[in-house]
Amino acid sequence: MDSEAARNVWNEIVDAFPPVTPSQPVTLCDCEECLEVRANLGHVAWNHVLPPAIEHCFGSLPPLTDESFHALLPAYLLHAFADLGDHNKVFEWTLYSLCGPEDGADHDPEDAGLREKAMLFSPEQRRAVRSFLFLAGSVREIREQHDVMGAAATIWR
Numbered sequence: 001m002d003s004e005a006a007r008n009v010w011n012e013i014v015d016a017f018p019p020v021t022p023s024q025p026v027t028l029c030d031c032e033e034c035l036e037v038r039a040n041l042g043h044v045a046w047n048h049v050l051p052p053a054i055e056h057c058f059g060s061l062p063p064l065t066d067e068s069f070h071a072l073l074p075a076y077l078l079h080a081f082a083d084l085g086d087h088n089k090v091f092e093w094t095l096y097s098l099c100g101p102e103d104g105a106d107h108d109p110e111d112a113g114l115r116e117k118a119m120l121f122s123p124e125q126r127r128a129v130r131s132f133l134f135l136a137g138s139v140r141e142i143r144e145q146h147d148v149m150g151a152a153a154t155i156w157r
């Protein structure tokens with residue numbers, strides 16, 4: 001891992017995403033997971049989300065509303081930088097939420113739901129997500145599990 005490249009991507013993300021408090025509620029259903037997510041991630045902009053909240057909700061990007069996904073994704077991306085390897089659950093699940101199903105599953109790069117989310121992002125923000133995916137693509141074990149380059153080239157174009 002080239003630490004200067006990682007630092008550049010970090011800065012790109014910070015610059016591209018002004019802190020925005022997502023409108024409430026951040027999830028729409030009342031299952032246990034969604035209530036947990038609302039308790040941990042509701043009412044704060046990404047730069048005020050605490051690391052333990054991310055660790056607790058490591059797989060909770062998918063149930064967020066599209067708007068909350070947009071507002072809170074940077075907190076997950078930056079947390080993932082702590083350890084870009086497949087043993088980091090936050091990194092692994094954040095990639096999952098950016099790429100769709102793992103290879104071998106019913107992978108569809110045209111994933112409509114994810115594309116709809118991506119449309120809320122500005123060109124600069126999509127570029128920052130692509131940079132993150134390119135960085136992730138340099139991690140061997142990750143490359144074997146996720147079509148990160150495919151997602152970068154299609155969904156996050």
Ligand SMILES: [Zn+2]
Binds near residue numbers: 030032
């Ligand atoms: Zn739910």
